[in-house]
Amino acid sequence: MKPDISLVLQDHATRLAESIVPKLSGFEANGAAMMSAMLVMIGEEWERGAARRVEENTAIRALFTQALPLVTDAALSTRIKALAAGHDEDLHISALDKANAELRTELIALQTHVEGLDSDAARGVNDAIWAELSASVKRRALSSANF
């Protein structure tokens, strides 16, 4: 779609902040300023939205595959084995989000489980989970964030 959506959103955000917000006051000015900031966030997310979700879902599936031999909870093992075999075939954001929620729900269960295991292999999986969680905040980072 041309002009580029991220570029249009950035431009609209700038116009809103620089041309319209100064003509408003109080509550309305504050609301318009926040909408401008949100357009910038949407522009960032538009460009990377599908890519970061696929990357994250793939990384979590790989963690499940790595962890499978260690998992002593049969039900958890069955669930993560099924999820590890999945693929992101539908690239709509809503479908990727649904898959991501399922994967992250089981990632929570997996990390809770491996925290209770006393072995170097379990600690290795836990470290890999932490590394993925660190990568996840970098994928989601907003340029306007305070930290």
Place this chain on the structure above:
Amino acid sequence: MIELTPEIVGAYLARSVPGWETIQISSMDRLPLGASRETFRIDASVTAADGKKTDYKMILRRDPPASLVDSDRLTEYESYRAIYGHGIPVPQMIHLEMDPEQLGGAISIAEDMRGFHNSEYQFDMEPWCNHIPKLAEQMWSYMGKLAAVEIDGLGLESFMDPATVETAAKQQLDFWVSKFRRNCICPDPIMEAAIRTLERTCPVAKKLAMVHGDFRAGNFLYDEAGDIHAILDWEMAHIGDPLEDLTWSLNRGFCFGKDDRRSGLVSREEAIAIWEKASGMTADPAALAWYELFSCVKAQSLWASAANVWQSGENRDIILAYASWWLQNTENKAMLEIMGRL
């Protein structure tokens, strides 16, 4: 929910505030303050029963049907009244209405302290950039003074949950985790890991204090000379460990200068030193670390709740969507930093 107008508010005040016979409201504007409550600035001329006229500048705050904060008008109103006169500058309270039928939600009315600033985004601009050390000194000194106020005799137990030095941390953790569980609309592995970490051990408070609950840049009034005139937004006040206020103010989400300065003012170590001097306490490193991680969990619970009430349609205020988008990843990142996993 009814839209508040000068006519509706004026008629309500005339029938509800003892001694106020007629109210003429000359202006009433909604202010862009906070994410949790509607706030209106009101100018009114009040005629008493004896015919005497008095001009009032007032702040009216109304509880919305759904918000990111669950506390009610009573908590904030009585907290202001309890701490008034104890060395912490706060506006005077005028009126409380807990019946939501009267004005579409419980309301409180307070003295409006005009001519000051509350923005947390302008500290690096003239003239405030010249007063950053002064602002920091006052902010964390008032926080330390609050920690030093003995709570016996404040009457807090009449409107706040009781706590002990042993239970204070766990009570707050349980409260915010429960709120998160009720409002979480997408799984958050970092938040869950932080909760598990906090649940493994809870610190015992060195003392109990009146905790403000949202003591940070943006919640105090200051002038061009860098003097602080009032500490605002006491709606999350409670009895607890005073380290809770200190660590909330250190939260990375409130680093408005987008650098290491906490609350956009000074370094973490400088802020702690000012607080320790004013409070007469020493911030135990282990307890401080626990409360710093807790501050992220509390914040994330707020932002998750903001996302939920917006998504569900209960409250479509822009700030709820904005804050939840802008801050949830920041809190996740801050949690990782504190847990040494960033």
